[in-house]
Amino acid sequence: MSISVGDAISSFKIPILMGVMVIFGFGIGYLINYTFFSDRSPVQPINFSHKIHVTDNNIQCMHCHAYVDKTPSAGVPSVKKCMGCHKAIATDKPEIIKLTEYWDKQEPIPWIKVHDVPDFVYFTHKRHIKAGIECQTCHGPIETMARVTRVSSLKMPWCVDCHTEKQVENGRDCVTCHK
Amino acid sequence: MAKITDKIKEYTRPGYYEKFDYHWTMSIDLDRCTGCGACVVACQAENNLPIVGEKRFKERREMKWLRIERYWEGEYPNLKLKFLPMLCQQCDQAPCETPCPVAATYHNQDGLNTQIYNRCIGTRTCAVYCPYEVRYFNWFTYTWDEPLEQQLNPDVTVREKGVMEKCTFCVQRIRMAKDKAKDDNRRRVKDGEVTPACVQSCASEAMQFGDLNDPNSKVSKMTKNKRAYHVLEELNTKPSVVYLQKVEKHD
Amino acid sequence: MTDTNYQEPGYADVNRDILQTLLVTGPKYWITFGISASVALICFFGPWAYQLYVGVGAAGMNRSAMWGTYLSNFIFWIGLSHSGTLLSAVLHITHSGWRKAIYRSAEAMTLFSLMTAACFVMVHVGRLWFVHWTAPIPNPMELWPNFRSPLMFDVMAVTTYLTASSIFIYMGSVPDYAAVRDASTGLRRRLYTIFSFGWRGTAKEWHTLSWAYMFFAVFVIPLAVSVHSIVSWDFALSIVPGLHQTIFAPYFVCGAIYSGTAGIVSVMFLLRKYMQLERYIREIHLDNLGKLLIVLSLIWTYINIVEVFTGWYSGTSFEYEFLKFRLFGFYAPLYWEMILFCAVVPLFMLHKKIRTSWKWMFIISILINIGMFTERFIIVATSLPRKFLPDAFGFYFPSFVEIMISIGSFAIFTTLFLIFIKWTPCVSIYEVKETLKPLRRDA
Amino acid sequence: MTNINRRDFLKLIGAGSVGTGAGVLYGEVTKQTVELLIPQVIPPEDYSPGIATWYNTTCGQCSAGCGISVRTREGRAKKIEGNPVHPVNQGRLCSMGQAGLNALYNPDRIRRPLKRNAPGGSFTPISWDEALTTLGRRLGNLKIQGKGNQVTLLSDGVRGHLDKLFATFMQELGSDNYLQYDFAFPNALYKANKILFDIDTLPYYDIKNTNYVLSFGADYLGTWLSPVHYSLAYGHLRQGRGKRRGKCVQIEPRMSLTGANADEWIPAKPGTEGLLAMAIANVIISDDHYRGSDIDDWASAVGSYSPSAVSGQTDITESEIKRIANDFIRHRPALAIAGDNIASGTNAVSNILAINALNYLAGNLNKEGGVIFNKKPSLVQSTQQRHASYIDMMGLRDAMSTGQVDTLIVHNTNPVFNLPNSSRFKEALTKVPYKVSLSSFMDETTDLVDLVLPLNTYLESWGDDIPEPGVGFTTATVLQPVVTPIYDTRSSGDIILTLAHQIGGELPVALPWTNMEDYLKAGWKEIYSGQIANSAFNSFDQFWRKALESGVWGENKTCVPDRKNKTKQVQLNNITIAPEFSGDEKDFPFTLLPYISQTFFDGKGANLPWLQELPDPMTSIVYNSWIELNPATAKKLGIKEGDLINVQSKEGSLQAPAFIFPAIRPDVIAIPIGQGHTQYGRYAKNRGVNPINILESIVDDASNALAWSSTRVKISKTGKHIDLVKTSGVTRTLGRQIFDKPGKHS
Structure with missing residues (x-):
């Protein structure tokens, strides 16, 4: 009988390999989920295109997101604001018909949040806009997006890196964002 | 080598700060305090403190x-009852800060x-x-009876089970005051611009709040009062809450 | 029960006797294992799952007593861990021959009480799902743990100790694994081939082993002392009256060795009885351990007197009130029970008859550990509710969940130990052989 | 890899797929839940997300009339703070006021109108139309039949335009049965002020500038009249005036919050405080401190009350009385006030008269730091005379039980809880054929009615108010809704106006408005054109906008005494100063002192969880009732804290746990009012005891008010034990450095 460790280990080759495969597969699976079933670009109730509005028709961001430099939240435009233009413009398009339906029922549109931070994070648009940060810095080439896709991780290191780089006053103090 | 000694020096200084940007301080004049409890409710309203119920009070788990x-x-009939509002003292040499293994509590540049x-x-x-x-520790995840949750302050996180919490000044x-100061292109927050909920509600104006680094602030003046002291001063925790002694004898 | 019945085993006897504890598994073992595993499941993991679901409020801790039985259990198990490796290492360095029959099980005790203690850290924290934040591993938040925290010292110390102890016990077991390998076939043989690292028993191997073993023995001793000192700093670095004491480090170390040694006596008794190892674990071991216990008991008593005296001598209300509560308050019966079991009862061991009686020593060792368990409970339960502001004075009584988990921890320890004795020979085969008279050529 | 056979390969593939599946699943499980961005359909004018909007309005939690600022975010009220420009509370607010949010968002609010199916049956929800039509028809029929007088409206102490609306409505209906009832309303104080000074409204007590407050039971920091204002004044008195620190003396059998803060707490025998005041007056006269022309009258009036004569009755030594009298004179301007338990015995008015006389004798009237008389409020009607005394309520009871009341409308008041069992009010109430309750909560009275009309809380309503007691100058506040009603509820004004239209006849002519806002605006337009027009405003709209914005009209902050307003010479004659008690001293050895709870007031606050969770200032007890006992008494009877005690009066008994309270006379036991609800929502229901229940129906003859501090009781142990839920551990400092600088303590 052999007392070689190598032989003994090689007799367990298959179970070990199976374990490796499970771990490997887990990673692959998670990646698949992340790439193909990601929540970064959800299908919205109305297929709103920033490209049509911003790039093609040259509407400024602040026209709709009117609160962005005044309040913590950028402010998603009210249905009334949408209807302000779309009473007359492109009323025959299927997406606009959907919008009109919401307006007729006087119901809000249940947009799905793409850029969502946990409840314990207090992010303010106002300070970032006033500090001269472009929308695109965080939102990516939003003006070209037919469907909004999140391009930033919105995770803490992403925030902190920028705060460190720009030497934000108290930018690394926890209570700046968590309170 | 110099770098290392510097580092050691840095670590031996409590709080790591030479001087705070702001040194938020509260003064509580016990001669004015009536013990009415308005501040307690104000705090509960402002900071989303849960309604824990009688059972939790009995277990001494009030929030x-x-x-x-x-x-x-x-003794009767020559009795005195003294009230002492007790909140986080925001100690500059806080015994609570060092032992947190994950640094969830620390001293920031504002002396908080x-x-x-x-x-x-x-x-x-x-x-x-x-x-x-x-x-105070969140022994449970507390919930609010519908629709009481509509009152919750959106500026304050609602805490879940297993989390420690305390007064944040x-x-x-x-x-918010700093935000406003920035909007107005001011470098500093003015005295009186920040009032914590308890200070705001105090009916006898026993509490003052402000920046100790500003020698003209109300609270700076209060701390120079000869009645000023810290509770359990002998522990040398350097609290940021200054109490003013109750005047015992009348002239 | 005396040495007259003792018949020296031969080398072959040693192999056979000890290996059969490993290779032959009777129903008695399975029943014991089944009971202890299910108790662990029902008493420990069940309530723990409940506690994870509702929050730490399932335990009896409250505003003034933020720490409770979980932490006292933690110290108890860390304490119990103390003699194994420490004793084994000290005795190895001092070439005490009598250590050889007991050290394996003692070291195993260390290992498993440390694991049980680690379980209590997990049970204690409020948000178990974030407990990995205490480990200094690179993380997406770019945050480190707070190295100034005594809890961090603790995490470091305990993990180091656990690692060192594991290596120490494993290293000592390698020749025995080889013996198991040689005595078995099939899967077990293949596994033990790996465990034994291909040990062949050459002179060079023996030499390396003994050198490495000695190194580790020296290395482990300061570590063991530091671990419990550091555990004591969890308490002593606070400013709570009753915890903030300079004597706490030696107090804890002494208490740890004390309870650990008593633990070894208990385990030895049980092993001897149930594993038929009467020939290897003998009265001489008991006698020596008894002497050690007496010394430790006297040190422990001294420290307790010092603690009360300094509290009284301080003249501050903080210390007075806390001492009043500890000595005469609700938990006074527990305090005096602790004094009885840990300071008075061990004095009986001064009598040699008791010291060498298995039955009596077993009872005394159990009593000492009950006393030491109480001590840990009292440290937490009588100090925290009497802190600085009288208005915040409170009271602590463990809840059902806490009591269940405390009971369950003993089952966890037993289960782990039972698994261990089927994996590693619980008496060191080769070192027992060293103590035997050399073989006669003609035999 | 060549030596992997087919079987093994399949195993590996299998393991890989299991792993992949687990990975996908893990990714799915750990995904953040989808959150929605819900936009407004049409955003309100002043809406901006994430920014708070503040609305100024008036607090409705007690009758002090503090101004409040409510912080709202996204249309929800988040926090109530004091209105900084309001002269009463100047930005401060008490715990009750702040807990108003609990009333607004109370889970036990009545959410829609309810109708009782059959007598004694359960309620079913109905529509507002149905509810108001039913009631309107009934009232209309009564009116047509000329039986308008069979309608009774029993309201809480409403003021301003709502009061006017109620009055007009009832008048047009042909009924003169419009009553207001509040348990804590100080009938005796009004009566005594009327007798002595001939004033209808309460004077302004200038605690802020006085040197010496001699308070006979008035818990002015806790519950008396306007606690927030007096707390502000107290703070100023103590430390706001440099070296001139005012002194406070409290004379009461059980230490109240004010007693705890006073420099001296003197427990006189309950009911004898008037005697004590007379003795002080005697000292003032005999020591030649009073020089008025009517000194001879006074000398004869107080002559028989020498300190030595009074000392035995009051249980206060002669020298003590002399000392107090001298202090009172020496520290002028000083202030003698009476209230709460002292002003609720059978000799309440006499007591207050005697105490008020001290102010007269010391010359503290109409002086800074003394008693300053309020001008009659000229802006909004205030009709204190509508406040029903206990005798009036008994009149209502008799009318109800003899069938003279056909329809009873109860508005926001809870007489079933706030009247003693011995009044038999509840039994009489059940005899009324049709009972309607306008209330936000299912309280004990509402639980008995046939129709429930759920009210908006004050944070959802329009209205106006004047502070009472006034602040020395004319002022009025406006109530405006700060949130849209969260349930299908309406404000009382809207209900009454709708009813008026429903009933028809002359009513819509007298009350042509359809909602309270219009009515209020019209009323204020009148006031504006009458009294304010020539002031700083261009138009009424500008004035109204300003008033809504600041929440108060008349916002200067100091009270200047009107020197011209000379007091007439007052005289004290024929006062019956000795107290009477229900029950023999031998059988019932203890005086029962029910006191108005600082957290629950008269029981109104018991359904607010923040108040239930606010530790009682004196005892730190939460969520329960307790009986306060002197340690000596407790020791004598072998009672320990938490022992369940049976308290027996002539009229009934109750059981509550004992609390050993050091600062109470040994012959007195005290129970807070406020708990003991049998209805009133989950936070209040079946919690503690209501001491009002066991009071005897005895009144103070001069004011007709219930003498609720004049019941004697006996107590006995029941052998049961309840752990009192309190937050305080040990309430002694144990010589620790808590109130002193280090080193000073021993």
């Missing part, structure tokens, strides 16, 4: 960031003893080390 302690002196709820893992060491016993109000 009151600010409580009023009462101490009797003398901060508590970061989402970093807390709930070892409760800080509460054990705190001589003032002003740290209403840091959300401090942040």
Whole structure:
């Protein structure tokens, strides 16, 4: 009988390999989920295109997101604001018909949040806009997006890196964002 | 080598700061304080403190960031009852800050003893080390009876089970005042611009709040009063809450 | 029960006797294992799952007593861990021959009480799902743990100790694994081939082993002393009256060795009885351990007297009130029970008859550990509710969940130990052989 | 890899797929839940997300009339703070006021109108139309039949335009049965002020500037009249005036919050405080401190009350009385006030008269730091005379039980809880054929009615108010809704106006408005054109906008005494100063002192969880009732804290746990009012005891008010034990450095 460790280990080759495969597969699976079933670009109730509005028709961001430099939240435009233009413009398009339906029922549109931070994070648009940060810095080439896709991780290191780089006053103090 | 000694020096200094940007301080004049409890409710309203119910009170698991302690002196009929509003003292040499293994509580550049709820893992060491016993632990995830949750302050995180919490000197109000100062292109927050909920509500104006670094602030003047003292000063925790002695004898 | 019945085993006897504890598994073992595993499941993991679901409020801790039985259990198990490796290492260095029959099980005790203690850290924290933040591993938040925290010292110390102890016990077991390998076939043989690292028993191997073993023995001793000192700093670095004491480090170390040694006596008794190892674990071991216990008991008593005296001598209200509560308050019966079991009862061991009686020593060792368990409970339960502000004075009584988990921890320890004795020979085969008279050529 | 056979390969593939599946699943499980961004359909004018909007309005939690600022975010009220420009509370607010949010968002609010199916049956929800039509028809029929007088409206102490609306409505209906009832309303104080000074409104007590407050039971920091204002004044008195620190003396059998803060707490025998005041007056006269022309009258009036004569009755030594009298004179301007338990015995008015006389004798009237008389409020009607005394309520009871009341409308008041069992009010109430309750909560009275009309809380309503007691100058506040009603509820004004239209006849002519806002605006337009027009405003709209914005009209902050307003010479004659008690001293050895709870007031606050969780200032007890006992008494009877005690009066008994309270006379036991609800929502229901229940129906003859501090009781142990839920551990400092600088303590 052999007392070689190598032989003994090689007799367990298959179970070990199976374990490796499970771990490997887990990673692959998670990646698949992340790439193909990601929540970064959800299908919205109305297929709103920033490209049509911003790039093609040259509407400024602040026209709709009117609160962005005044309040913590950028402010998603009210249905009334949408209807302000779309009473007359492109009323025959299927997406606009959907919008009109919401307006007729006087119901809000249940947009799905793409850029969502946990409840314990207090992010303010106002300070970032006033500090001269472009929308695109965080939102990516939003003006070209037919469907909004999140391009930033919105995770803490992403925030902190920028705060460190720009030497934000108290930018690394926890209570700046968590309170 | 010099670098290392510098580092050691840095680590031996409590709080790591030579001088605070702001040194938020509260003064409580016990000669004015009536012990009415308005501040307790104000704090509960502002900071989303849960309604825990009688059972939890019985288990001594109440959640009151600010409580009023009462101490009797003398015997009937020559009795005195003294009230002591007790809240986080925001100590500059805080016994609670060092033992947190994940640094969820630390001293920030404003002299605040901060508590970061989402970093807390709930070892409760800080509460054990705190001589003032002003740290409160979320033994459970508390819920509000519908529709009471509509009252919750959106500027303050609602804490989940397993998290330590305590008075923050209403840091959300401090942040808001700083935000406003920035909007107005001011470098500093003016005295009186920040009032924590308890200070705001105090009917006898016993509480003052402000920046100790500003020699003209109301609270700076209060701390220079000859009645000013710290509770349990002998522990040398350097609290940021200054109490003013009750005047015992009338002329 | 005396040495007259003792018949020296031969080398072959040693192999056979000890290996059969490993290779032959009777129903008695399975029943014991089944009971202890299910108790662990029902008493420990069940309530723990409940506690994870509702929050730490399932335990009896409250505003003034933020720490409770979980931490006292933690210290108890860390304490119990103390003699194994420490004793084994000290005795190895001092070439005490009598250590050889007991050290394996003692070291195993260390290992498993440390694991049980680690379980209590997990049970204790409020948000178990973030407990990995205490480990200094690179993380997406770019945050480090707080190295100034005594809890961090603790995490470091305990993990180091656990690692060192594991290596120490494993290293000592390698020749025995080889013996198991040689005595078995099939899967077991293949596994033990790996465990034994291909040990062949050459002179060079023996030499290396003994050198490495000695190194580790020296290395482990300061570590063991530091671990419990550091555990004591969890308490002593606070400013709570009753915890903030300079004597806490020696107090804890002494208490740890004390309870650990008593633990070894208990385990030895049981092993001897149930594993038929009467020939290897003998009265001489008991006698020596008894002497050690007496010394430790006297040190422990001294420290307790010092603690009360300094509290009284301080003249501060903080210390007075806390001492009043500890000595005469609600938990006074527990305090005096602890004094009885840990300071008075061990004095009986001064009598040699008791010291060498298995039955009596077993009872005394159990009593000492009950006393030491109480001590840990009292440290937490009588100090924290009497802190600085009288208005915040409180009271602590363990809840059902806490009591269940405390009971369950003993089952966890037993289960782990039972698994261990089927994996590693619980008496060191080769070192027992060393103590035997050399073989006669003609035999 | 060549030596992997097919079987093994399949195993590996299998393991890989299991792993992949687990990975996908893990990714799915750990995904953040989808959150929605819900936009407004049409955003309100002043809406901006994430920014708070503040609305100024008036607090409705008690009758002090503090101004409040409510912080709202996204249309929800988040926090109530004091209105900084309001002269009463100047930005401060008490715990009750702040807990108003609990009333607004109370889970036990009545959410829609309810109708009782059959007598004694359960309620079913109905529509507002149905509810108001039913009631309107009934009232209309009564009116047509000329039986308008059979309608009774029993309201809480409403003021301003709502009061006017009620009055007009009832008048047009042909009924003169419009009553207001509040348990804590100080009938005796009004009566005594009327007798002595001939004033209808309460004077302004200038605690802020006085040197010496001699308070006979008035818990002015806790519950008396306007606690927030007096707390502000107290703070100023103590430390706001440099070296001139005012002194406070409290004379009461059980230490109240004010007693705890006073420099001296003197427990006189309950009911004898008037005697004590007379003795002080005697000292003032005999020591030649009073020089008025009517000194001889006074000398004869107080002559028989020498300190030595009074000392035995009051249980206060002669020298003590002399000392107090001298202090009172020496520290002028000083202030003698009476209230709460002292002003609720059978000799309440006499007591207050005697105490008020001290102010007269010391010359503290109409002086800074003394008693300053309020001008009659000229802006909004205030009709204190509508406040029903206990005798009036008994009149209502008799009318109800003899069938003279056909329809009873109860508005926001809870007489079933706030009247003693011995009044038999509840039994009489059940005899009324049709009972309607306008209330936000299912309280004990509402639980008995046939129709429930759920009210908006004050944070959802329009209205106006004047502070009472006034602040020394004319002022009025406006109530405006700060949130849209969260349930299908309406404000009382809207209901009454709708009813008026429903009933028809002359009613819509007298009350042509359809909602309270219009009515209020019209009323204020009148006031504006009458009294304010020539002031700083261009138009009424500008004035109204300003008033809504600041929440108060008349916002200067100091009270200047009107020197011209000379007091007439007052005289004290024929006062019956000795107290009477229900029950023999031998059988019932203890005086029962029910006191108005600082947290629950008269029981109104018991359904607010923040108040239930606010530790009682004196005892730190939460969520329960307790009986306060002197330690000596407790020791004598072998009672320990938490022992369940049976308290027996002539009229009934109750059981509550004992609390050993050091600062109470040994012959007195005290129970807070406020708990003991049998209805009133989950936070209040079946919690503690209501001491009002066991009071005897005895009144103070001069004011007709219930003498609720004049019941004697006996107590006995029941052998049961309840752990009192309190937050305080040990309430002694144990010589620790808590109130002193280090080193000073021993």
